[in-house]
Amino acid sequence: MERIKRFLSSFWTIIFSLVLGVVIGIYAPRIATACESFGEIYFKLIELCCTIMLPVIIISSIGKIIISKGSSGYVYKILIALFLTFAVISGISILSSIIVSPITAPTSETTKSLGKLIINSQEKHQDEPIDVLKSYYFIREIDTDKEIQKKDTGILKIIAGFFPNNIFESLANKKTVEVLIFSIIFGLLFKYIPPLTCNSLINLCDSLFEAFNTFLTILLYLLPFGIISLISHETTGLDFNIVISLFKLGERIALVFLILFIICIIIIKYTSKKSFIVVFKALKEPMILSFVAENLVAMPSLISAMTEKLGFNRNKVGSAAPLWMGMEIHADVALFAAASIFTLQLYGIPIGFNEIMMIFIGSIAAGLSALGAAAILWVALIRIILDPLDIPSSPIILALMLFEPFFNGLLYLLNSVISCAAVSILAREPESKKDLLPEIKEIATP
Amino acid sequence: MKKLIYSFWVSIIILSLIGCGKEDAKQAAANTVVNSGKITKRARAGENRVYEQFSNVELFPDIQKIITRGTLNIGIYQDCDVPFVIKDSDGKVTGGLDMEITGFLADHLGVKPVYDYTIKSRVELFRKLHNGEIDIAAGELSHTFDRGKYVYFSNTYAQLHPSLIMNKKDVVELGIRNDPYKYLSEKPCKIGVQADSSYIEYAQNLFPKAEVYEYPTLEDALDALNRNEVIALLHDDNEIVLLARQHAEIALTNTVYVLKNKKDNICIAISPKSPNLCDTVNLYLESDDLLFDVNDLIERYPDAYKCE
Numbered sequence: 001m002e003r004i005k006r007f008l009s010s011f012w013t014i015i016f017s018l019v020l021g022v023v024i025g026i027y028a029p030r031i032a033t034a035c036e037s038f039g040e041i042y043f044k045l046i047e048l049c050c051t052i053m054l055p056v057i058i059i060s061s062i063g064k065i066i067i068s069k070g071s072s073g074y075v076y077k078i079l080i081a082l083f084l085t086f087a088v089i090s091g092i093s094i095l096s097s098i099i100v101s102p103i104t105a106p107t108s109e110t111t112k113s114l115g116k117l118i119i120n121s122q123e124k125h126q127d128e129p130i131d132v133l134k135s136y137y138f139i140r141e142i143d144t145d146k147e148i149q150k151k152d153t154g155i156l157k158i159i160a161g162f163f164p165n166n167i168f169e170s171l172a173n174k175k176t177v178e179v180l181i182f183s184i185i186f187g188l189l190f191k192y193i194p195p196l197t198c199n200s201l202i203n204l205c206d207s208l209f210e211a212f213n214t215f216l217t218i219l220l221y222l223l224p225f226g227i228i229s230l231i232s233h234e235t236t237g238l239d240f241n242i243v244i245s246l247f248k249l250g251e252r253i254a255l256v257f258l259i260l261f262i263i264c265i266i267i268i269k270y271t272s273k274k275s276f277i278v279v280f281k282a283l284k285e286p287m288i289l290s291f292v293a294e295n296l297v298a299m300p301s302l303i304s305a306m307t308e309k310l311g312f313n314r315n316k317v318g319s320a321a322p323l324w325m326g327m328e329i330h331a332d333v334a335l336f337a338a339a340s341i342f343t344l345q346l347y348g349i350p351i352g353f354n355e356i357m358m359i360f361i362g363s364i365a366a367g368l369s370a371l372g373a374a375a376i377l378w379v380a381l382i383r384i385i386l387d388p389l390d391i392p393s394s395p396i397i398l399a400l401m402l403f404e405p406f407f408n409g410l411l412y413l414l415n416s417v418i419s420c421a422a423v424s425i426l427a428r429e430p431e432s433k434k435d436l437l438p439e440i441k442e443i444a445t446p
Numbered sequence: 447m448k449k450l451i452y453s454f455w456v457s458i459i460i461l462s463l464i465g466c467g468k469e470d471a472k473q474a475a476a477n478t479v480v481n482s483g484k485i486t487k488r489a490r491a492g493e494n495r496v497y498e499q500f501s502n503v504e505l506f507p508d509i510q511k512i513i514t515r516g517t518l519n520i521g522i523y524q525d526c527d528v529p530f531v532i533k534d535s536d537g538k539v540t541g542g543l544d545m546e547i548t549g550f551l552a553d554h555l556g557v558k559p560v561y562d563y564t565i566k567s568r569v570e571l572f573r574k575l576h577n578g579e580i581d582i583a584a585g586e587l588s589h590t591f592d593r594g595k596y597v598y599f600s601n602t603y604a605q606l607h608p609s610l611i612m613n614k615k616d617v618v619e620l621g622i623r624n625d626p627y628k629y630l631s632e633k634p635c636k637i638g639v640q641a642d643s644s645y646i647e648y649a650q651n652l653f654p655k656a657e658v659y660e661y662p663t664l665e666d667a668l669d670a671l672n673r674n675e676v677i678a679l680l681h682d683d684n685e686i687v688l689l690a691r692q693h694a695e696i697a698l699t700n701t702v703y704v705l706k707n708k709k710d711n712i713c714i715a716i717s718p719k720s721p722n723l724c725d726t727v728n729l730y731l732e733s734d735d736l737l738f739d740v741n742d743l744i745e746r747y748p749d750a751y752k753c754e
Contacts, residue, residue: 108695112693112694115694119690136690136702138696138698139687140703141703142626142705144708145707347614347698348615348698
């Protein structure tokens with residue numbers, strides 16, 4: 001049984017499922033159609049788990065930190081530092097994605113291929129005879145006799161739209177950012193709830209998370225089959241050349257990752273006051289572990305490298321590193337920002353201040369939402385950025401899903417380097433707050 | 447005895463003649479259909495038959511002329527697009543909505559359809575129609591005010607809508623993403639249309655301040671749009687959907703605006719030399735309740751709309 005579980009959850013099985021899904025979609029569309037219902041049920045169940053798990057994990061984590069005695073100041077500091085990390089990552093990714101765009105700009109072939117993908121996917125998702133004029137994203141019907149109200153797309157208006165007025169409505173309509181904001185506010189309000197009630201609420205959240213996490217773990221063993229049905233359906237009627245022409249997106253993401261990696265290494269070098277060679281040697285093991293396994297596996301190695309080889313304060317590293325490494329979403333923010341800029345250029349939409357701000361905020365929101373998303377499904381969260389910009393996200397999601405297994409190792413590696421860089425700045429804090437740290441370490445370690 | 451044998455043979459001949467008559471009557475009954483409570487006889491192509499009960503009545507001269515000739519001369523614009531006229535890879539006409547309608551129409555009249563596919567422009571098509579060289583013309587012909595001044599038009603059998611293609615970049619930069627019509631109709635601008643099409647007239651009427659640029663084909667007009675020679679391209683929604691499927695990049699780089707309250711009525715054009723033919727055509731279109739829109743056309747001719 002264990003061997004079957006290992007086989008089903010191995011990296012190579014996922015890769016094989018992806019390739020098989022593409023092959024079935026292109027060469028055996030009938031099988032793809034037959035598999036469609038299984039995929040639909042499977043991903044609906046995963047979505048169900050994530051919808052519950054996302055708010056409860058945030059409420060529980062923030063609540064636990066808030067109710068710890070004397071830790072609230074440090075909590076706010078860590079929260080601010082976390083947010084700043086997100087903001088810096090998002091900003092650098094947007095900037096570097098724009099800088100590298102001349103060499104990774106979408107070609108006319110890419111544009112045509114994605115155009116085909118859009119037309120095919122929009123038709124494929126129609127079960128009944130389609131109303132072409134209504135179903136195509138790029139076709140709009142207008143009545144020349146009626147005055148059309150200009151949609152206010154100001155950044156403040158868009159930000160205001162992220163705030164929920166009814167959490168049940170937000171949950172029902174899958175408005176992830178609204179759920180996220182509610183969860184953070186609710187978590188912070190634990191400070192004003194009696195401790196007994198707080199503990200009960202946290203226990204409830206933890207129990208719910210555990211229960212759904214167990215169900216999700218079981219579901220994830222079936223992921224290879226889910227991937228086959230999803231990818232085969234998405235690629236039905238797809239020309240294989242389309243997939244190849246999307247490699248420009250892969251180049252863009254890889255270059256943005258490289259820029260972020262270099263910046264992080266420079267930060268670590270500067271904060272540790274060690275040479276590049278020493279920094280590389282110290283981080284070699286955690287980077288390899290992150291690349292081949294995942295961040296949580298690499299965490300002890302990273303803490304030991306930062307404290308023993310680079311000379312950072314053990315208590316500070318021990319309290320902050322698990323939070324950064326445990327979140328595993330910083331690289332996701334970078335990926336969302338880079339992919340969104342690429343998408344805008346692909347659609348020929350001029351990148352103005354509003355667009356940049358939307359991507360900046362949206363990529364952070366999408367990254368935070370990825371906390372509760374399972375497996376490769378998290379790439380679909382790019383919708384959070386593209387939907388308010390009125391851009392169809394399905395072709396980019398499909399492309400990202402195809403690339404995700406190849407980027408997975410790089411994402412983990414980048415997460416560990418970003419965590420190391422952020423923690424290296426925090427670990428330079430004065431020793432005066434040292435007393436707080438053991439308690440926080442206990443809370444923050446996953 | 448001879449009389450008996452003679453009578454026997456006479457009765458045999460009479461009975462056989464009666465039997466033959468019954469066979470003819472059976473055949474006639476087979477060709478008879480009940481229509482609006484009156485028994486009428488539907489003619490077959492080439493038989494030149496008219497309603498039985500009016501067989502002795504003098505027909506309208508233009509109808510009589512067609513029936514006497516035995517052919518309905520139909521002009522089809524050479525470059526008419528799918529699904530109105532469908533051609534194979536060698537350019538041979540294999541079907542299409544207009545071929546079906548005109549074919550059935552000739553069948554109703556009891557004459558053979560004779561098609562002229564050599565007409566290179568709509569101007570030539572309407573000239574031939576006006577001169578009476580052809581009886582009717584088809585091939586996605588729009589009923590416009592100008593054309594209606596010199597030829598007859600049937601009722602509408604396909605209703606399309608004028609549609610604009612614009613560069614996404616332009617509409618975002620000009621801030622007219624939601625309503626480009628107001629801008630185009632109020633500001634001086636350049637609009638591209640296909641030469642020799644009804645859209646020259648539509649563009650002049652819809653956008654009085656615009657300069658209308660004519661291009662030989664829609665592809666040429668699309669190139670001009672991409673080169674920023676014109677700000678918008680105007681044509682019907684059917685052609686725009688076809689164009690998007692042939693140039694998939696439109697889905698990414700352009701936005702299509704369908705002016706849903708403006709109509710482009712596709713009709714059969716009828717020669718002024720055959721004024722009474724118009725009623726016959728209308729009767730046929732109405733009796734079969736023919737009125738297609740883009741979705742009906744896609745559903746009826748899915749192969750014509752395949753994405754290239």
